[in-house]
Amino acid sequence: MAWRSNKPRPCPLQDFHSIGLQECDVVNLTQAMNICGFWRLDIDQGHLYGTPHVSKLYELDHSEGPLNVKDLCDRMHPQDVDQVMDSYYRAATSRGVFHSIHRIITTSGTLKYIRTVGLYHPVEGGSGEYRGMLHELFQLEPTASFIEL
Structure with missing residues (x-):
């Protein structure tokens, strides 16, 4: 079921400063509707670091330092x-952009869909690192808005 794309889609960074927004505004807006976790993969060390929301999405206890990848994999659907x-391997060797969607089996036994996106970032004197974010995808439900004129 896991889906991935290693094909870059040229998307220039939007100039949010021109409309009076700052970087912290963009992060806050990103997290306003979804729990977003941010992560960094050190290619040379093979260590994956994540914010507490990464652990929350995977329903794991958070600790400082590298994440336990085995614990993350144990939460994933075995087919994914x-x-x-x-x-992650292809991204680390190609230095490109990647996007992946996979399933997590929650502690209650239900499925949760997670999207992760990563961008390569060069590091002086090393192979570089990936920086990314992940969030839960919610099942879309039909909605309607009505405005009285």
């Missing part, structure tokens, strides 16, 4: 683990 690990 190889695909997700392959996505």
Whole structure:
């Protein structure tokens, strides 16, 4: 079920400063409707670091330092683990952009869909790192808005 894309989609960074927004505004807006976790993958060390919301999305206890990748994989749907690990490997070797969607089995036994996006960032004297974010995808429900004129 895991889905991935390693094809870059040219998307220039929007000039949010021109409309009076700052970086912190963009992060706050990103997190306003979804729990967003942010992560960093050190390619040379093979360590994955994440914010507390990464652990929250995977329903794991958070601790400082590198995340335990085995614990993350244990939460993933078994059919998705190889695909997700392959996505990280391909990204680390290609230095491109990547996007992956996979399933997590929650502690209550239900499925949760997670989207992760990563961008390569060069690091002086090293192989570089990936910086990214992930969030839960929610099942879309039909809605309607009515405005009285």
